[in-house]
Amino acid sequence: MARILITSALPYINGVKHLxxxxxxxxxxxxxxxxxxQRGHEVMFLCATDEHGTPxxxxxxxxGVPVEAYCAEMFEVQKKLCEGFGISWDWFGRSSSAQNRAxxxxxxxxLDKAGLISEVEERQFYSPTDGxxxxxxxxxxxCPNCGYARARGDxxxxxxxxxxxxxxxxxxSAISGAKDLEIRATKHLYLRQSAMRERLRxxxxxKQDWSNLVSSIARKWLDDGDGLQDRSITRDLKWGVPVxxxxxxxxxxxxxxxxxxxxxxxxxxxSAAEWAEARGLPDSAxxxxxxxxxxxxxxxxxxxxxxxxxxFHTINFPATIMGSGEPWKLVDLIKGFNWxxxxxxxxxxxxxxxxxxxxxxxxxxxxxVWRWTLLSNAPEGSDSDFTWGILQTALNxxxxxxxxxxxxxxxxxxxxxxxxxxxxxxxxxPLEAELTEALDKALTAYAAHWxxxxxxxxxxxxxxxxxxxxxxxxxxxxxxxxxxDPALAAQTVRVGxxxxxxxxxxxxxxxxxxxxxxxRALNLPEEETLKxxxxxxxxxxxxxxxxxxxxxxxNLFRKMEDSGREALEARFSGVAA
RNA sequence: GGUGAGGUAGCUCAGCUGGUUAGAGCGUCGGACUCAUAAUCCGAAGGUCGGGGGUUCGAGUCCCCCCCUCACUACCA
Numbered sequence: 106m107a108r109i110l111i112t113s114a115l116p117y118i119n120g121v122k123h124l125x126x127x128x129x130x131x132x133x134x135x136x137x138x139x140x141x142x143q144r145g146h147e148v149m150f151l152c153a154t155d156e157h158g159t160p161x162x163x164x165x166x167x168x169g170v171p172v173e174a175y176c177a178e179m180f181e182v183q184k185k186l187c188e189g190f191g192i193s194w195d196w197f198g199r200s201s202s203a204q205n206r207a208x209x210x211x212x213x214x215x216l217d218k219a220g221l222i223s224e225v226e227e228r229q230f231y232s233p234t235d236g237x238x239x240x241x242x243x244x245x246x247x248c249p250n251c252g253y254a255r256a257r258g259d260x261x262x263x264x265x266x267x268x269x270x271x272x273x274x275x276x277x278s279a280i281s282g283a284k285d286l287e288i289r290a291t292k293h294l295y296l297r298q299s300a301m302r303e304r305l306r307x308x309x310x311x312k313q314d315w316s317n318l319v320s321s322i323a324r325k326w327l328d329d330g331d332g333l334q335d336r337s338i339t340r341d342l343k344w345g346v347p348v349x350x351x352x353x354x355x356x357x358x359x360x361x362x363x364x365x366x367x368x369x370x371x372x373x374x375x376s377a378a379e380w381a382e383a384r385g386l387p388d389s390a391x392x393x394x395x396x397x398x399x400x401x402x403x404x405x406x407x408x409x410x411x412x413x414x415x416x417f418h419t420i421n422f423p424a425t426i427m428g429s430g431e432p433w434k435l436v437d438l439i440k441g442f443n444w445x446x447x448x449x450x451x452x453x454x455x456x457x458x459x460x461x462x463x464x465x466x467x468x469x470x471x472x473x474v475w476r477w478t479l480l481s482n483a484p485e486g487s488d489s490d491f492t493w494g495i496l497q498t499a500l501n502x503x504x505x506x507x508x509x510x511x512x513x514x515x516x517x518x519x520x521x522x523x524x525x526x527x528x529x530x531x532x533x534x535p536l537e538a539e540l541t542e543a544l545d546k547a548l549t550a551y552a553a554h555w556x557x558x559x560x561x562x563x564x565x566x567x568x569x570x571x572x573x574x575x576x577x578x579x580x581x582x583x584x585x586x587x588x589x590d591p592a593l594a595a596q597t598v599r600v601g602x603x604x605x606x607x608x609x610x611x612x613x614x615x616x617x618x619x620x621x622x623x624x625r626a627l628n629l630p631e632e633e634t635l636k637x638x639x640x641x642x643x644x645x646x647x648x649x650x651x652x653x654x655x656x657x658x659x660n661l662f663r664k665m666e667d668s669g670r671e672a673l674e675a676r677f678s679g680v681a682a
Numbered sequence: 683g684g685u686g687a688g689g690u691a692g693c694u695c696a697g698c699u700g701g702u703u704a705g706a707g708c709g710u711c712g713g714a715c716u717c718a719u720a721a722u723c724c725g726a727a728g729g730u731c732g733g734g735g736g737u738u739c740g741a742g743u744c745c746c747c748c749c750c751u752c753a754c755u756a757c758c759a
Binding site: 117119155157158227229238240241242243258259260317318322324325326329330333334336337365366369412414416417443444446451481482486487488489490492498499501503505506507509510511512513514515519521522562568575576578579580582583584585587660661662663664 | 689695696706707708715718719722723754757
C-alpha cells in the first residue's frame, strides 16, 4: 500500500466555474483519487477555493456585500456544485482560512531569513475614488498604438500590443470609471526567484515523467528573455493575508497583503491542516502528508491543473517551498491539461460562453454522464472540443448501449429463465477461456493507464472491457443454448452477472453513481466491493457463486434524443443570457 | 512581436527513443443474431499523416523554410 497525495488546482472564488475548469483539474483528480483508493492505497485528496485578490473584492462590491460574506457564500455554492458532480475530496478548504494565513506568514518569514526576499519600490496607478491601487488590467484608456478606446493597461485587445498602463491615453479606472488617477510610489516584497533558477532547473530536469506540455512551459519560464525574474509577492489590498514575518510585524509593510499567487498554493498544505482540525486530529495527522521529516518521505504527490496554472506549480510555488529551507513535500508528478473548447470556440467566464457547472446539472442531472463525457474526451494531448453531439454519443453509445444494455440484458435474461438467483450447472469452456485471457490483458492495460494518469486511454480501455462482455454473450448465446442445454446457459449467465459486478468495480472512478446502482442490484456492499479490485480475470468471473440473489436494476442510463440535443445546442449557442 | 502547443480517415482523437500493408471510437455501407435501452456482434470502404525541401537503406516520427489554428506573454489567478 502506498500513500498518494492529490491536489486539484484551486477554483477561484468569483463565480460558478465552467466545464473547462471542471475537466482541467477537479474531475480528473477525483477519478484518479477514486482509482487509488480502490487499489487500497491511502489517499489524501485536497482542494479549496482560492479567495483572495482584486477580482474577489470587485465581485463582492458588485454584489453589494462585504468580501468575507461574498466568499463564504460562493464557497458553499462551489462546494455544493462539486459534490453534485461526485467530487470525492477528503477536504475542500478555503485559502482565507486561519491555517493558511499562519502558514503563508511563516513561509514568508523563512524566505526572508534565507535572504530570498527583497524590497522594491514601484510606481502604480492609484484611484482615490476607488480607494485602491489598480492592477494593470483594471486601468483602461485609449490605445496609443491603434486608438482603441477600451484598451486595458496590460494589453490592447484590439491590436494585441502589449502596454504599460502609463502608455494609455486618457487613463481611467475600469472599476468606477474615475479619471482622477495618480501614480503613487509603493513598496513591495519580491521573491528572489532568479537566485533559485539553477536549483529549480535541476529539480525540473530530474522529472522525466512530466509531459511535454508541462516541461516545456517550465523551461520557458526559466529561460525566456533574461531568464527567470523575481516576482512581487505583496499587494496594496485589504482582502488577503496580512504581510507579517511569521508572527512578527514586517516593518514598512503595514496595511499590505500577500499577493494571491503566493498564498493560494500554500493552501494546498494548509487545507490539510484544516482537515485535521475539523476531525479533531493532532497536527501530526496532516504533517505526515506534507513534512518529509515527519512521515511524508514515502508520499507520492500528484497535482492536477490546466496549462495556465503550470508556471505557478513548476516555478513559483516550488521556489517558495525550496527557498524556505524547510522539508515540505514537493510535487512528484504534475498532470497538466490543455483547454476544453466549446463548439470550436473558447469557454469564457466573462462572456458567459459555454456551459457552467450549475447549468450542466440543471439540464442533465445525471453527473455520471458529465463525468464520462468530459473525462473520456479530456484535453490531454491538445486542446479538445466539447459539443453536445459528443455528449450524446458518449451517453447513448458508451454508457447506454455498451454498458447499460449489457447489465440490462444479462440480468433480465437470467431472471427470466432462472429466477433472481444465480443458477447452478455447467462448467467453463473455451469461450470462457478466451474471455479470461482477453480480460486479463485488458485489466493490466487499464490499471497501467491509471497509474500513468492517462485518462483518455483509461476510458478507452474501459469501454473495450465493456465491449468484451457483449462479445462474450453474443458468442455464448445463452438464449439458444438454454433450449438444448440449460446447464450451459447457466454457466454463461453466471459469468455474465459476474461481469456486471466487475464492471461496477472498474467503472467506479468514472461513473460512481452507476457503479453503486449495479452493486445494489447485485446485493453487494458498495464500499467493500469497490475495494475488491480484481487480482485476475478468472477470480473476478467466479466471485459470485451459484445461489447468489440479485435483482434486475432499472436501466442505468436514459438516452438523449436528437431533439433533446438540438434543444441544448440552441439554448447554449453563443453568449448565454 | 516573443514563447509554447497543435495541424493524422467525414467527425473526435491515438501513434514511445525513425522500420513490414498508418490505428481506435463515432458516422457510412454490408452481414449475423434476437436475450437486451430498435440494443449487440462481425466485416468493409474511407487518409498524397498542413505545404515544400533535406538527412537516411528507410520519416507521420529527425533538420530547414512556409502556411493555418489556439494559448501564454510574468500586475488575472
